[in-house]
Amino acid sequence: MRAFAFAWRSLARQPARTVLALLGIAAVGALLFDMLLLSRGLVVSFSELLEETGFDVRVTATDSMPVTGPMILDAAAAARALEGLPEVEQASPLRVARAEARVEGGEPIELTLMGLGSNSRDLWTVVAGAPLPSETGWVVINDRLARELAVAPGDTLSLWDAGAPGSVATPAIDLRVAGIAEFAFDTRLERTAAVRLSDLSAVCALERAVAADVLLVASAAGSGPEQTVEAIRRLRPDLHAFSNVQLVNRFRAHDFSYFRQISVVLTTVTLSFAFLLITSLLTVSVNQRFAEVAALRAIGFSRARVVADLFCQSVLLVGGGGLVAIPLGAALAVWLDGILKSMAHIPVNLHFFVFQPRALVLHVALLGLVGMLAALYPIYLAARLPIAATLRNEVVS
Amino acid sequence: MSPTERSSSRGTLLLLLALIATAPARAEQAELPQVLLSRQLMEAEALSVGDVVELSADPSGAGARSFRIAGRYEPLPDPLLLAASRHEARLHLPDFLELTRVASDPSPDEAVSRISLLLADPEDAAAFAEDLGKRMPGLVAVPAGRAEDEHNPFVVLERFHLAISLITVFGSTAFLLALMVMRADERRETVGILRLIGFTRRRVLLEVFVEGLFVAVGGALFGVALAWTLEGAFNRFFQWHYDTPLVFVRVTGSIAWRCIAAAVPLGVLAGVVTSWTLLRRQVLELLRR
Numbered sequence: 001m002r003a004f005a006f007a008w009r010s011l012a013r014q015p016a017r018t019v020l021a022l023l024g025i026a027a028v029g030a031l032l033f034d035m036l037l038l039s040r041g042l043v044v045s046f047s048e049l050l051e052e053t054g055f056d057v058r059v060t061a062t063d064s065m066p067v068t069g070p071m072i073l074d075a076a077a078a079a080r081a082l083e084g085l086p087e088v089e090q091a092s093p094l095r096v097a098r099a100e101a102r103v104e105g106g107e108p109i110e111l112t113l114m115g116l117g118s119n120s121r122d123l124w125t126v127v128a129g130a131p132l133p134s135e136t137g138w139v140v141i142n143d144r145l146a147r148e149l150a151v152a153p154g155d156t157l158s159l160w161d162a163g164a165p166g167s168v169a170t171p172a173i174d175l176r177v178a179g180i181a182e183f184a185f186d187t188r189l190e191r192t193a194a195v196r197l198s199d200l201s202a203v204c205a206l207e208r209a210v211a212a213d214v215l216l217v218a219s220a221a222g223s224g225p226e227q228t229v230e231a232i233r234r235l236r237p238d239l240h241a242f243s244n245v246q247l248v249n250r251f252r253a254h255d256f257s258y259f260r261q262i263s264v265v266l267t268t269v270t271l272s273f274a275f276l277l278i279t280s281l282l283t284v285s286v287n288q289r290f291a292e293v294a295a296l297r298a299i300g301f302s303r304a305r306v307v308a309d310l311f312c313q314s315v316l317l318v319g320g321g322g323l324v325a326i327p328l329g330a331a332l333a334v335w336l337d338g339i340l341k342s343m344a345h346i347p348v349n350l351h352f353f354v355f356q357p358r359a360l361v362l363h364v365a366l367l368g369l370v371g372m373l374a375a376l377y378p379i380y381l382a383a384r385l386p387i388a389a390t391l392r393n394e395v396v397s
Numbered sequence: 398m399s400p401t402e403r404s405s406s407r408g409t410l411l412l413l414l415a416l417i418a419t420a421p422a423r424a425e426q427a428e429l430p431q432v433l434l435s436r437q438l439m440e441a442e443a444l445s446v447g448d449v450v451e452l453s454a455d456p457s458g459a460g461a462r463s464f465r466i467a468g469r470y471e472p473l474p475d476p477l478l479l480a481a482s483r484h485e486a487r488l489h490l491p492d493f494l495e496l497t498r499v500a501s502d503p504s505p506d507e508a509v510s511r512i513s514l515l516l517a518d519p520e521d522a523a524a525f526a527e528d529l530g531k532r533m534p535g536l537v538a539v540p541a542g543r544a545e546d547e548h549n550p551f552v553v554l555e556r557f558h559l560a561i562s563l564i565t566v567f568g569s570t571a572f573l574l575a576l577m578v579m580r581a582d583e584r585r586e587t588v589g590i591l592r593l594i595g596f597t598r599r600r601v602l603l604e605v606f607v608e609g610l611f612v613a614v615g616g617a618l619f620g621v622a623l624a625w626t627l628e629g630a631f632n633r634f635f636q637w638h639y640d641t642p643l644v645f646v647r648v649t650g651s652i653a654w655r656c657i658a659a660a661v662p663l664g665v666l667a668g669v670v671t672s673w674t675l676l677r678r679q680v681l682e683l684l685r686r
Contacts, residue, residue, distance in 0.1 A: 073457065261638070339553065
């Protein structure tokens with residue numbers, strides 16, 4: 001009988017303990033799988049969101065993250081200059097401000113107002129109505145804002161600067177709703193509207209109407225983002241250009257590192273835990289089967305064969321549990337993702353747990369390694385078993 | 398930082414300012430306005446107390462003013478700013494207003510974005526905030542204590558860690574049951590002999606219970622002691638990594654009690670349940686006769 005079939009029969013002979021061991025390995029394996037999904041989930045998801053916008057380079061005034069640092073004061077001129085580069089297809093200024101909106105007779109609602117250059121491609125997906133026209137006088141809003149203001153495409157909104165306390169109120173500007181859109185970085189509680197940059201300047205009565213928080217750049221066909229970044233740095237060394245990959249790497253190193261660290265710690269703990277438990281399980285199992293192992297050796301089973309049987313048992317247990325762990329881990333990942341996404345200020349489209357083939361390969365490799373290491377000690381016990389003495393002890397006892 | 402946060406932090410007294418130049422020589426002029434710089438900023442720029450720095454609210458460096466570093470401070474640890482470089486400066490309010498004033502801004506010079514209040518009775522914070530909101534509709538008063546709403550990042554992280562612990566407890570319970578099944582099976586003949594010489598089922602079960610209790614308490618205490626020992630290592634690593642005095646792991650008495658309260662009954666129950674499946678059998682069956 002082959003080693004696998006023999007190991008299978010040994011496990012099947014004691015279904016209760018086998019099922020419990022499989023359940024334990026499945027739970028630990030699911031946790032391991034989830035931690036592997038978490039280790040890169042935010043980075044992958046963030047990267048996908050950045051790519052969705054269609055711009056592959058961001059330019060800022062300082063090396064602060066976009067929209068968190070000082071503004072580019074000559075944004076319009078800088079955008080025109082960048083568009084003159086052969087590596088650049090489009091450069092569009094983006095400015096973000098706080099504003100308030102109201103429909104006639106309604107209560108004012110505070111919102112995030114984005115102002116984009118007139119030639120810019122959209123940073124959102126229109127779900128109702130039309131895209132934002134290139135001319136002024138129009139606004140695109142997100143679904144939450146549309147519901148709270150009870151407006152639909154074609155309706156008119158009054159917008160004005162939300163301003164810091166103490167600032168002088170600016171007159172309201174009337175804009176027509178072109179469409180309802182889904183914004184990539186919207187949080188669950190976010191109310192967002194997008195207008196052309198000149199409308200934003202009018203709404204917020206900006207002194208520096210040409211300033212922008214960031215310049216969004218799309219590379220020309222045939223030019224990679226890294227080439228574009230280099231070209232921008234040569235043209236405007238006073239500005240800071242980042243490709244999406246560079247931006248993601250900065251997030252990975254700082255802003256997202258907490259979850260990566262947590263996942264590394266929990267992965268290590270989970271693997272150690274799995275190793276200890278599987279080793280205990282197999283060792284107790286071998287201890288109980290000393291007489292059986294000695295009898296098998298006595299009737300002609302070689303030492304290598306006994307070792308192979310035990311190894312196959314470990315493979316069957318870890319393999320079976322690891323297999324169940326994948327769908328179980330996927331279900332748990334949805335649950336855990338839901339918990340973490342209930343955090344304020346987390347974009348709806350951002351995920352903490354993201355499936356990647358790499359995670360699956362690592363999961364299989366790590367569990368396999370743990371299974372092998374866990375089998376070493378019980379295998380050592382079985383391989384060094386003195387046959388005659390064990391059989392004699394069995395008879396005497 | 399989201400646009401919302403950015404807006405809310407705009408104009409606060411603690412402003413990240415562009416450090417545009419530093420003078421290596423010590424300032425002789427006592428009349429220079431003073432500034433405090435964060436430890437992180439002073440280390441990053443190799444500055445010392447007494448150095449003169451130029452600060453500007455404009456990235457181009459326009460309108461820069463000289464300040465003398467009066468001291469350095471450790472920024473208040475904030476988990477929400479965990480990954481941020483705490484390059485910060487603290488100025489006297491008049492200096493700050495002077496530095497950030499926009500010529501065309503008609504806002505009064507004494508305009509601030511936030512006023513911190515220290516109440517005589519901190520327990521009154523919620524009622525005070527509500528009362529102030531009613532009396533002065535233009536102001537938003539918020540108690541500074543920890544927000545307990547379900548979207549608070551710390552409340553969410555607590556839920557996340559609880560979920561992880563539940564999965565771990567489920568996995569370890571399954572393993573524990575498997576081990577107990579094996580152990581019960583191993584003692585099958587011993588239990589058969591005990592029954593044969595007159596021990597009642599109840600007596601054997603009581604013995605298993607007491608034994609399980611000792612093992613479970615020992616295991617739980619070992620687990621708590623291990624967590625307690627590793628606490629320092631975890632904290633030191635994360636404090637070094639994030640350059641913060643924040644405490645990341647703290648094994649409190651309450652947490653230790655909760656662990657023991659969950660682990661001990663679970664361990665005892667696993668032993669009793671698996672033994673009971675054995676004790677239900679006939680004595681001869683236990684002795685394989």
